[in-house]
Amino acid sequence: MDRAPAAPTASVTSAAPTAPEPQPLRPRHRLTAWAAGLLLVVPALISACRFLDTDGISPVPQLLSLLPWLAVPAGLAVLLAAVARRRALTLLAVVVLAAVGWSSLPYMPQLVTSYGLPLARVKVLAANVEYGQATGALIDTIRRERPQLVFATECDLVCGHALTTAFAAELPHHTSVDAGGASGSVLLSAYPLTDERVIPAAMGMPGATARIAGLPVRLQLAHPLPPVPGQIDGWKQELGRIEDEAVTRLGTGPRLFAGDFNASQDHAAFRSILAAGRLQDAARRADASRTPTWPMEGPLPPFAQIDHVLVSDDFTVRSIRFLDLAGSDHRAVLADLDLRGER
Numbered sequence: 001m002d003r004a005p006a007a008p009t010a011s012v013t014s015a016a017p018t019a020p021e022p023q024p025l026r027p028r029h030r031l032t033a034w035a036a037g038l039l040l041v042v043p044a045l046i047s048a049c050r051f052l053d054t055d056g057i058s059p060v061p062q063l064l065s066l067l068p069w070l071a072v073p074a075g076l077a078v079l080l081a082a083v084a085r086r087r088a089l090t091l092l093a094v095v096v097l098a099a100v101g102w103s104s105l106p107y108m109p110q111l112v113t114s115y116g117l118p119l120a121r122v123k124v125l126a127a128n129v130e131y132g133q134a135t136g137a138l139i140d141t142i143r144r145e146r147p148q149l150v151f152a153t154e155c156d157l158v159c160g161h162a163l164t165t166a167f168a169a170e171l172p173h174h175t176s177v178d179a180g181g182a183s184g185s186v187l188l189s190a191y192p193l194t195d196e197r198v199i200p201a202a203m204g205m206p207g208a209t210a211r212i213a214g215l216p217v218r219l220q221l222a223h224p225l226p227p228v229p230g231q232i233d234g235w236k237q238e239l240g241r242i243e244d245e246a247v248t249r250l251g252t253g254p255r256l257f258a259g260d261f262n263a264s265q266d267h268a269a270f271r272s273i274l275a276a277g278r279l280q281d282a283a284r285r286a287d288a289s290r291t292p293t294w295p296m297e298g299p300l301p302p303f304a305q306i307d308h309v310l311v312s313d314d315f316t317v318r319s320i321r322f323l324d325l326a327g328s329d330h331r332a333v334l335a336d337l338d339l340r341g342e343r
Helices: 027-051 060-064 067-083 087-104 135-145 157-166 232-248 268-277
Strands: 117-128 149-153 173-177 185-189 193-198 206-212 215-222 255-260 307-311 315-324 331-341
Touching: 027 060, 027 067, 027 087, 060 067, 067 087, 117 135, 117 206, 117 255, 117 307, 117 315, 135 149, 135 157, 135 331, 149 157, 149 215, 149 255, 157 173, 157 185, 173 193, 173 206, 185 206, 185 215, 215 232, 215 331, 232 255, 232 268, 255 268, 255 331, 268 307, 307 315, 307 331
Parallel strands: 117 149, 215 255
Antiparallel strands: 117 331, 149 185, 173 185, 193 206, 206 215, 255 307, 315 331
């Protein structure tokens, strides 16, 4: 018997499921992503320079002074990248924000062992009087605080005469660069001064050796050029001369450098002075390394600590205070120190 022909069968091919096509960015999200990327440019560049230990070229030195504030655009970039749903960009923004935050943390208090007995208590006042405009406020501050050493920058001829006259009895010794405007500087001392020397610079940077409790203490007033466009090389060069002076005086006894350094802890040239010269910032020793001293005038709040008292490890720091001076765009720095050594 013949078999019935087999029924035709349909051949079905099972196709593998395909991933859905990624949704193209909406125009609004695309613009948001671009905005996030643009906001990251400056924080990424400046935090990279900070980690690479370089001051670079203008405008990097100026922006380094604003480093803590760069957390604002970096944080905004994180939010915008998240809104735009760009995972890679969001991750990058988080990394940049973390880098800015980490490098902006106040320096931890520096633990330095100072050997010997306390020989003398020394109060040091560093003040920028802004073309002499804050001379009266500085005189009042000296009378109130009674420091043994005063480092006055931007102290013109009138300012210098007023200070040396007002404190002829309390601070009878002084060395100065007698000049007008920002170029004048005066170092007043309750202790006799010898070996006076001026570091070559556009603005006055006198130095001398004071005899304190029988020890020769090298004093140096600092006031290099500010890092404004067109004179970055001069700024670096003059900070380098301060560093050279600190290194040259190594092994000669206690050292104390103070004034308006026009540089903060975020500038590599300033950190180089500390490292090569084996000096410590009194503000850091007192856990106040992020207290700003400039600018005290204008629309912006103070954001940079550029006025410093630097000491060798022959000193311990009792305290440090930052004082407003009427008429000046800087806060003054008052450091209360103990000089230590062998009797």
